Amino acid sequence: MRIVLIPDLNVEGWRSMALYAEQLQRWLPQLAPEWDFVIAGLLMPAWGRRPLFRFAARYLALPWSVARISRERGANLHHILDHSYAHVGRWLDRWRTIVTAHDLYPYHLLAAGERSARAHARNAVLRWVLASLRETAHVIADSEFTKSELVQWLGYPEDRITVIPLGGDHVNAPPMSAGEAAEVRAQLGVPRGARFVLHVGSCEDRKNIPTLLRAFARLRALAGEDLYLVQVGGRFAPFHWELIDRLGIARCVRQLSGLSWERLALVYRSAALMLFPSTYEGFGLPVLEAMRVGTPVVALAAGAVPEVLGDAGILVRDNEAEALAEAAARVLEDERMREELVRKARCRARAFTWEETARRVLDVYRVLAGS
Known part of the structure; x- marks a missing residue:
């Protein structure tokens, strides 16, 4: 054959x-x-x-x-x-x-x-x-x-x-040493001791970047201003940067691309959570990647994302920044919820x-x- x-x-x-x-x-x-x-x-x-x-x-x-x-x-x-x-x-x-x-x-x-x-x-x-x-x-x-x-x-x-x-097993991130964690944060431009929210993917329209930015701005008000947003894999359009400036979050937004799968896995593992407000996904590979390494996911319940995430993350029905921010704040503040989501995510991801x-x-x- x-x-x-x-x-x-x-x-x-x-x-x-x-x-x-x-x-x-x-x-x-x-x-x-x-x-x-x-x-x-x-x-x-x-x-x-x-x-x-x-x-x-x-x-x-x-x-x-x-x-x-x-x-x-x-x-x-x-x-x-x-x-x-x-x-x-x-x-x-x-x-x-x-x-x-x-x-x-x-x-x-x-x-x-x-x-x-x-x-x-x-x-x-x-x-x-x-x-x-x-x-x-x-x-x-x-x-x-x-x-x-x-x-x-x-x-x-x-x-x-x-x-x-x-x-999803192209990404694997064993526990990091203190040195590795510091190196990842240095590459991202995130200060030691600060937490960061991760978004992985392009910045095309269906990725819902304006809602991501508004949700992050609201999340900082809810969960503390030691938060950063790291966007990997896309390129913000001029109107995205204008919105970032209007929201007053320019100093705590980072964007980079060109990471190897190994490096990306370390970034996933270092993140406090992944925020994924995409309005259309045929699968949602970044969601599975985050699950694989044990990063809690808060996502819009759109496209195929619910099939991938199941009950191993937080699915938000309303395409509103406030709803996404409130869900993310719960994950950041409730350690027991976070641990349960990590456990479920790793277990579910093993099937893929x-x-x-x-x-x-x-x-x-x-x-x-x-x-």
């Missing part, structure tokens, strides 16, 4: 998509050594990040390359590892092609109805990609939430969707491993190959 795995272009910079590809490339050959797994990707130089080159590579060069590799290697199945690349399936046998859908956010971008020339061009491409996703033989969804969206918004047959959660993800992906391959 020969399976062609199709990852994103290396210049995309989508860390969670790269992680998914890396973990499947690691585990699939270990679990099925008798099978041949072929990686059909394009390695682009740094200048490939430029929009025109990236567009040409994503929509022309990569599909052509994958189709050639499939023919030459005699592929039995193809697995497109990110729904953003579902269009590649148009160059392949659709009945031997699987796509992993991590979310259906492209549909919601279309539904937003933005009318600029740039949005019009983007939406034309999104419609084409979503139509390609609709035509594939089988879809792997990260969550029941994403499965429901595939059925509701794309009309994709429910019996051709398999839900396979992501793993990349080995199990890969094992279930193999089951999909076997079923599709047999049909």
Whole structure:
């Protein structure tokens, strides 16, 4: 059995998509050594990040390359590892092609109805990609939430969707020494003895950054002004910085990116809690990462986050800064609650491993190959 795995272009910079590809490339050959797994990707130089080159590579060069590799290697199945690349399936046998859908956010971008020339061009491409996703033989969804969206918004047959959660064991943080803790705080710019609230992810609209900032400002009033906010992985827009200034929290907000998984795990472990007010998640990997290392999570009950967090964190129903701040204050002030959340989170996170993800992906391959 020969399976062609199709990852994103290396210049995309989508860390969670790269992680998914890396973990499947690691585990699939270990679990099925008798099978041949072929990686059909394009390695682009740094200048490939430029929009025109990236567009040409994503929509022309990569599909052509994958189709050639499939023919030459005699592929039995193809697995497109990110729904953003579902269009590649148009160059392949659709009945031997699987796509992993991590979310259906492209549909919601279309539904937003933005009318600029740039949005019009983007939406034309999104419609084409979503139509390609609709035509594939089988879809792997990260969550029941994403499965429901595939059925509701794309009309994709429910019996051709398999839900396979992501793993979280790429982050591990054993107890830190005093020196390591001091080093992490120095890197973050958080004074010794101060606590910090963590947010991990991008700063795009669905991450609800204005609500995060307002909730943090309110939390400082409720729980004490020795609190800092550390945002990892995004880049605040100018209007975010303007809000930070208006709220009077500029001196206690930190932002950084480019951390290794090992370093990120130490940051999670050092945080007092993670605040995650995202309004849309196809899975919510940062939530699972925090659970894995025992960082309490306060999150908005939106998208797939409730599936991941369960009762191992605090889910807030109202998308209001006040509600998020009050929930976070309870976690900071109630040590027994905090200890119970940490215990539940670590226990629940143990069920989410990349080995199990890969094992279930193999089951999909076997079923599709047999049909």
